Amino acid sequence: MDGSTILDGYTPVNLEVLRLDRVPGFDLYIIGAKGLVLYREKNVKFTLKNLQTLIENNVRYLYFKSTDQNRYYDYIEENLASIVEDKKVTPAKKASIIYDTSAHLAQQLINEPDSRKIVQKASKVMDTVVSFTTAGKNAYKDIIQMLPSDYYTHTHCANVATYCLALGQALGLTVNSGLWELTLGALLHDIGKSRVPNGILNKKGPLSRQEFEMVKQHVQWGVEIAGQTRSVPRESMPAIAQHHERISGKGYPFGIKDMHQFGKIVSVADTFDAITTNRPYAKARSSFEAILLLKAQTAEFDKNIINALIEVMAEKTARETMTEVAERVAKEPLQNTDVWIVATGCEEAGLVGMLGFLRRHEQELQDALILNLDSVGAGELKYVTGEGLIKAVPSDPELLMFSAEVARENPELQLAPQEYRALPTDASAALMGGYRAMSIMAFDEEGVIPNWHWETDVAENLDEENLSETEAFVDLLLKKIDQEK
Ligand SMILES: [Fe+2]
Numbered sequence: 001m002d003g004s005t006i007l008d009g010y011t012p013v014n015l016e017v018l019r020l021d022r023v024p025g026f027d028l029y030i031i032g033a034k035g036l037v038l039y040r041e042k043n044v045k046f047t048l049k050n051l052q053t054l055i056e057n058n059v060r061y062l063y064f065k066s067t068d069q070n071r072y073y074d075y076i077e078e079n080l081a082s083i084v085e086d087k088k089v090t091p092a093k094k095a096s097i098i099y100d101t102s103a104h105l106a107q108q109l110i111n112e113p114d115s116r117k118i119v120q121k122a123s124k125v126m127d128t129v130v131s132f133t134t135a136g137k138n139a140y141k142d143i144i145q146m147l148p149s150d151y152y153t154h155t156h157c158a159n160v161a162t163y164c165l166a167l168g169q170a171l172g173l174t175v176n177s178g179l180w181e182l183t184l185g186a187l188l189h190d191i192g193k194s195r196v197p198n199g200i201l202n203k204k205g206p207l208s209r210q211e212f213e214m215v216k217q218h219v220q221w222g223v224e225i226a227g228q229t230r231s232v233p234r235e236s237m238p239a240i241a242q243h244h245e246r247i248s249g250k251g252y253p254f255g256i257k258d259m260h261q262f263g264k265i266v267s268v269a270d271t272f273d274a275i276t277t278n279r280p281y282a283k284a285r286s287s288f289e290a291i292l293l294l295k296a297q298t299a300e301f302d303k304n305i306i307n308a309l310i311e312v313m314a315e316k317t318a319r320e321t322m323t324e325v326a327e328r329v330a331k332e333p334l335q336n337t338d339v340w341i342v343a344t345g346c347e348e349a350g351l352v353g354m355l356g357f358l359r360r361h362e363q364e365l366q367d368a369l370i371l372n373l374d375s376v377g378a379g380e381l382k383y384v385t386g387e388g389l390i391k392a393v394p395s396d397p398e399l400l401m402f403s404a405e406v407a408r409e410n411p412e413l414q415l416a417p418q419e420y421r422a423l424p425t426d427a428s429a430a431l432m433g434g435y436r437a438m439s440i441m442a443f444d445e446e447g448v449i450p451n452w453h454w455e456t457d458v459a460e461n462l463d464e465e466n467l468s469e470t471e472a473f474v475d476l477l478l479k480k481i482d483q484e485k
Contacts, residue, residue, distance in 0.1 A: 010036060010063040013072070015054060016089050017097065018046050018062070019079045026068040026075065036063055042071075073104045077125055084132045095142035098129050099158060106157035106187060113194040113225045120231040126161070126184045133165055134175055140166040144312070149284050151277040153193050153201065159277070161187040163269035163312070164239070170308040171265070178235060182262050185239025188232065189266055192222030192240075204280045219244055219253050238262040243270050246300040264302045268294065268309060271301070286328070286475075287313045288468050292412060310465055322373070325474050334478060336485035340368075344426055354426035358433055369399055369481060370437035372427035376470045377462040378450035379442035382418035383407075383473075387428050387439060392419055395427070396436035399477075402484070403438065406476045413469050418443060440473060442466055 010029060018024065023045055030039035039062055040046065054062075064072055076083070080101060084094055105125055108118045133140040140162060147159045164186035165179065173179040193201060196218055200211045207215065222240045226232045242263025245251035251267070259267075275290035285293075291313065294306050326341045333339075344353030358365060383403040386392035400417070407415035420441060430437035444450045451457040 007036070007063065009066050011066050011069065011072070012061040012063055014093065015051060015060055015062065016086070016093065017076070017083060018051070019082055020048050020051065021045055022075075022079065024064075024075055026064045026071040029063040029065075030059065031063075069104075070108075073101060076101055077105070077121055080125060080128045084128055091139065091142050094132065095139075096146055098132060099143050099146055099162070101125055102129065102161060102187060103155050103158035106161075107154035109157075109188065109191055110154055110194045113191050114228065116229045116231065119188075119226070119229045122187060123184055123231045126180060126187060129161075130165065130175055130180045130183055134169065134179065140169070140312075147273075149277055151274075151279050153190055156273055156277070157187050157190055159273045160189060160266065160269045163272060163309075164265055166312040167265050167269060167305060167308050170311050171261075171304070178262070181233055181235040182239055182265060184232065185226075185236030185262055186266050186269065188226050188236070189222065189240050189243045189270065190218060191225050192218035192220065194225070195221045202280060206281075216244070216252050236262075239266045243267050247302060248299040250300070259302075264305055268301050268305045272309060286324075288472050291468075292472075295412075310468075313468075324471055325478075328475065329478070334482040337478070337482045339478060347423055347425065351424065351426060351429045354429045358430060358435065365435055368436065369396065370427065370430045370435055371399070371474065371477065372425055372430070372437060372439040373470060373474070374425045374427070374439050374441050375449040375452060376440065376442045377467050379444045379463075379466065380416070381413065381440070381442050381466060381469050381473060382416055384420045384427070384439040384441055385417045387420040387425060387431070389421065389423060392421060393428065393431040395431065395438035399436065399438035402477055402480045406473065406480055410472075410476060413473055415473060418447065422449075440470060442470075 013028070023043055024040075025042050027038060027042050028040040028046075029036040040050075076097060080097070083089055083097060089097075102125065105118070105122050108115075109122060112118055133143070143162050144166065147162065148155050161183050165183045168179045168182045173182065193215075196215055200207065200214060203211070219241065223237060226237065226240055238260035239262040242251075242256070242259050243266040245254065245256050245259050245263055245267060247257055247259055247264065249255050249257040271294060272287075272290050275285050275293060276287055278284045291306070291310055294301055294309070322341060322343065329339045329341075342353075342357055344351075344357060383400065384395055385400060386394040403415065404417070407413065418441075420439065420443075425439050425441075427437040427439040441449070451461055
């Protein structure tokens with residue numbers, strides 16, 4: 001909600017979500033000349049005629065009283081399967097409804113952990129969620145895109161369920177081989193926290209020994225609560241019981257080494273979400289940083305599951321390598337440096353995008369450092385020492401020095417220098433014009449750009465890990481440049 005007064009206390013509902021010939025069960029309001037007015041009482045059916053009239057009048061949203069939130073979610077849960085199957089509802093809208101419903105359910109489970117009715121609802125809703133995400137390739141990615149970055153127990157449960165659903169699929173689980181059981185267990189994994197006092201859960205400073213012992217109990221309490229109802233199958237239990245165990249045997253409560261696969265999956269998803277969301281004691285880290293941290297703990301987490309996580313998260317990065325850098329810089333601007341992000345077009349167009357950009361901003365670019373991302377996404381990541389077809393023009397010495405430092409400080413990125421002797425890039429154009437530039441590129445073992453100008457140059461052949469490394473390299477390089485200013 002924004003600060004607008006007439007909408008305070010009301011929540012919008014998109015018309016496409018309302019099912020025809022159903023009774024919503026909550027009053028619907030419409031924006032009138034003087035504010036919100038009652039449009040339909042809760043027991044009156046919503047019909048095709050209603051929908052058509054609203055659309056003709058350019059109405060896209062109706063509103064319900066925020067105090068009716070539980071009734072709204074009851075309605076959505078009841079009709080979730082029909083909404084998910086509705087071709088008129090966009091995939092993004094479906095993903096957002098699915099996520100909101102899961103998070104709301106998790107909230108209800110925490111408020112009333114002993115309510116069998118709610119656990120039953122959760123199992124039914126997860127059924128629809130699993131069929132939605134398995135029906136379309138990578139459908140879960142739409143949900144991952146919208147996971148919130150602030151931590152609450154209920155959103156954490158919904159986030160972990162989403163990651164587990166994605167990980168389970170990446171590891172080959174299907175609807176018939178445990179995916180639903182895993183997802184339901186993941187949604188319930190922290191349900192035992194309902195018995196831990198809020199003062200301890202939200203404490204900003206470090207926990208006392210006694211408090212920590214109490215928090216640790218949430219695992220057994222969770223097993224107890226979930227075990228009370230037949231709606232949670234036995235197969236889901238390891239997801240709850242083992243989410244704090246580690247394959248090293250150093251987890252809790254039992255310190256077992258021989259973990260169930262679901263326990264291993266939830267432990268990775270749980271830790272990943274903890275690192276990537278804002279906690280009272282730590283700021284959220286990027287998904288790439290979180291993966292590096294998990295990767296470094298091979299004794300604690302199963303390697304196959306970390307690889308599946310890279311697969312799941314990397315595609316997000318593939319779509320967003322540049323925009324993620326741009327968004328991060330916009331959110332946390334560098335102290336001393338302005339960053340421009342420019343998409344220029346390709347070499348086949350005669351570098352006109354870059355040449356036009358240089359011409360238009362000639363004055364401002366005199367002292368600028370130009371980083372050119374070219375042909376990344378397959379092969380080994382390199383920073384280019386010099387480039388050109390006939391004669392190599394050396395890259396900017398300061399950028400090379402910074403790159404070498406980043407490479408030394410971050411050996412896991414396996415960055416190396418390399419000269420590039422082939423057709424010009426945007427950096428070649430800048431260097432020849434006397435600007436300060438350097439390319440970041442990726443090459444195969446023979447120093448050739450993989451897939452370049454071959455039919456294999458298609459999106460499916462993008463190596464998402466390479467793109468994530470590119471993003472991390474650019475990020476570190478920008479910070480280094482900024483520090484040295
Ligand atoms: Fe937990």
